[in-house]
Amino acid sequence: xxxxxxxxxxxxxxGVFFMVTPVVLTLMTSTHDAITVYKEGVQFxxxxxxxxxxxxxxxxxxxxxxxxxxxxxxxxxxILGFGFAIGKxxxxxxAAYAIVYFRFPMASLCFWVIFATLLLPLEVRILPSYEIxxxxxxxxxxxxxxVPLIASATGTFFFRQFFMSVPEELLEAARxxxxxxxxxxxxxxxxxxxxxxxxxxxxxxxxxxxQYLWPTLxxxxxxxxxxxxxxxxILQVWVGAQxxxxxxxxxxxxxxxxxxVLIVVVFQSWFVKGLVESDK
Amino acid sequence: xxxxxxxxxxxxxxxxxPQLAIVTIFFLWPAAEAVRSSFxxxxxxxxxxxxxxxxxxxxxxxxxxxxxxxxxxxxxxxFVTFLSLGIALLLAVxxxxxxxxxxxxxxxxxxxYAVAPPVAGLIGVLLFDQHVGPIVDFFAMFGWKMQIGVDxxxxxxxxxxxxxxxxxxxNFIFFLxxxxxxxxxxxxxxxxxxxxxxxxxxxVTFPLLAPTGFFLLIINITYAFFDTFGIVDVIVxxxxxxxxxxxxxxxxxxxxxxxxxxxxxxxxxxxxxMVFILTIIQFRLIERRVHYT
Numbered sequence: 192x193x194x195x196x197x198x199x200x201x202x203x204x205x206g207v208f209f210m211v212t213p214v215v216l217t218l219m220t221s222t223h224d225a226i227t228v229y230k231e232g233v234q235f236x237x238x239x240x241x242x243x244x245x246x247x248x249x250x251x252x253x254x255x256x257x258x259x260x261x262x263x264x265x266x267x268x269x270i271l272g273f274g275f276a277i278g279k280x281x282x283x284x285x286a287a288y289a290i291v292y293f294r295f296p297m298a299s300l301c302f303w304v305i306f307a308t309l310l311l312p313l314e315v316r317i318l319p320s321y322e323i324x325x326x327x328x329x330x331x332x333x334x335x336x337x338v339p340l341i342a343s344a345t346g347t348f349f350f351r352q353f354f355m356s357v358p359e360e361l362l363e364a365a366r367x368x369x370x371x372x373x374x375x376x377x378x379x380x381x382x383x384x385x386x387x388x389x390x391x392x393x394x395x396x397x398x399x400x401x402q403y404l405w406p407t408l409x410x411x412x413x414x415x416x417x418x419x420x421x422x423x424x425i426l427q428v429w430v431g432a433q434x435x436x437x438x439x440x441x442x443x444x445x446x447x448x449x450x451x452v453l454i455v456v457v458f459q460s461w462f463v464k465g466l467v468e469s470d471k
Numbered sequence: 472x473x474x475x476x477x478x479x480x481x482x483x484x485x486x487x488x489p490q491l492a493i494v495t496i497f498f499l500w501p502a503a504e505a506v507r508s509s510f511x512x513x514x515x516x517x518x519x520x521x522x523x524x525x526x527x528x529x530x531x532x533x534x535x536x537x538x539x540x541x542x543x544x545x546x547x548x549x550f551v552t553f554l555s556l557g558i559a560l561l562l563a564v565x566x567x568x569x570x571x572x573x574x575x576x577x578x579x580x581x582x583x584y585a586v587a588p589p590v591a592g593l594i595g596v597l598l599f600d601q602h603v604g605p606i607v608d609f610f611a612m613f614g615w616k617m618q619i620g621v622d623x624x625x626x627x628x629x630x631x632x633x634x635x636x637x638x639x640x641x642n643f644i645f646f647l648x649x650x651x652x653x654x655x656x657x658x659x660x661x662x663x664x665x666x667x668x669x670x671x672x673x674x675v676t677f678p679l680l681a682p683t684g685f686f687l688l689i690i691n692i693t694y695a696f697f698d699t700f701g702i703v704d705v706i707v708x709x710x711x712x713x714x715x716x717x718x719x720x721x722x723x724x725x726x727x728x729x730x731x732x733x734x735x736x737x738x739x740x741x742x743x744x745m746v747f748i749l750t751i752i753q754f755r756l757i758e759r760r761v762h763y764t
Contacts, residue, residue, distance in 0.1 A: 196568075196569065196570070199565045199568055199569050200569060200571075200572075202561065202562070202565050203562060203565050203566060203569065203576050203580075206558070206561075206562040206565075206576075206580055206639075207576065207579045207580060209636070210579065210580055210583050210636070210639065210640070211579060213594050213595075213598060213636065214583070214586070214594065216597070216598065216605070217594050217597060220597065228603055229602070229603065231603075232602070232603040232604070232605065232608065233597060233598065233600075233603050233604060233605050282489045282490050282493070283490065285486040285487070285489065285490070286486060286487050286489075286490035286491075288486055289482075289483040289484075289486035289487045290487075292476055292477055293476055293477050293478075293479060293482065293483035293486075294476040294477070294478060295479075295480075295483045295484070298483070301487055301491065304491065304494060304495075304499070305490060305491070305494055307498075307499075308494055308498045309750065310743075310746060310747055310750045311498075311502060311743055311746055311747075312693070312697050312746065314697045314700060314719050314722075315505075315697070315719070315722070315739050315742045315743050315746060316498075316501045316502050316504075316505050316739060316743070317722065317723065317726070317739075318505070318722070318726040318727070318732065318735055318736065318739065319500075319501035319502070319504035319505045319508070319736070320497060320501040321727075322501075322504070323496070323497070323500055323501055323504070324497075327496075338493060338497065339493075339497040341493055341497075342493050342494055342496075342497040342498040343498075344490075344494070347490060372477045372479060372482055375477075397584070397585050400587070401585075401586075401587035401588070401590075402587075403587060403588065403589045403700065403701040403704075404700050404701070404723070408727070419587045419589055419590065419701075422589045422590065422592075422593055422701075422705060423589075423704075423705075425593065426593070426596070426705065426708055430596065430708075431708075435600075435603075437597060437600075437603060440593065440597075441593075441597060444590050444593050444594065447587060447590050448585070448586050448587075448590055451585035451586075451587075452582050452585040452586070454585070455581075455582055455584060455585040456578060456582050459578060459581075463581075463644055463648065466641075466644060466645075467644065467645060467648045
């Protein structure tokens, strides 16, 4: 029995090695100077340039127009992550509330129109979406960046599933006590949904933070770049240089990785629950 | 729907208004536009367009370039899906079994979920770099001189490895929760009846995991088709040239770089049809899943 368990651990450790090593090497490489990395290859141990490299990346403007530094990109990523997650939660909770708790004509039509969006990811309708956002004058704005991403109904679907599982008696009791739709929503449904809201917030924040294609198209003004959007510039300016500045490129990659990973690891149980249950 | 419901003439519409407005402007309209322009030949400088019927579709499907990209996408999807599902299943089974350190393993194996695909691509670019990459050094010991961005096969290899790495956590989380959902009494009964652990896995655990597996299969195919855009874009370093790219990447290339609006829209419509079929299958599977549990 004991021998078998040892093999289980060996396999798991190999898996952990495969998953963790790439990011560890990225972190190590980001703490050396460019010449060392260029001469000796990817570094396996920490170097002495940690503070220097991260200071350069965060506060020294880079890119083509020398307008944007890592700090601005970090701020934009935060705006995209939070804006997307909060906007999506509010809009989808209201819509799910209407669909589950109200009787009105055309309810099922509204339901199908909203859920049709689950069928087609943004990537397949990217060109017309871009043209429409452009014609609305929303290129290079935060709203142009965030609002079209909210169009998919994933959040509404999660909340609908959750509201359906809330016991009917709650609504009956609330109505007997004379509570109207708004009071029921505010005082009963929202408090009940807290865990669900937290779980969806984590998933949506990570999803928004990690967006790449849409920001690449919609933001051409460098002051609106997010960290993930900035990868394209990293490739051209730093990795494409005569002596590639892998150290600084990797420092920026680490900056883009840390916030979403922290959220997922710290709120792990909510996140796993939300991910697994929402997809049922 | 609930049996007890509120009655109000205008409130439900007011609640639905933001969602419906966004869906109409940023979903229905572009989707309709994609279908419409797939039947037109658009002037690249914006001077009107002519109706060409199904020409865009026939041109697309018969072009050699499209065939090559479609074949690569199929091979890529196959390897990404099966490798990430296989590795994740193995790790989930082991993580479910061990007594010591189970929660540490769980955390260490799932946090890569939060890494963005293009960032994963950038890490891939570093590790597979011809001058500094340790993976290239490693394979050079066996006489394989990798040239990412130059050699078609080597570039595909790097893309597949990076995409698998990025996708393992999701599969791991779902498989592990599926395994933990199998009741202890079933497992105990099985272990009394059958001594061989491997056989027990294939005859009892695996069939019970099948609904999760089917569901993940669809998720993974969708991932390999669409979400790997960032990985592909970063690994080909924005210069596709002769490098392998996926179908979604080609939609982007033809539409935004090649200015071939009609052709790009026709490709979009073909992809829409594929996703549509996949989603229908997924919904039916979800219904089956609910019946099982």
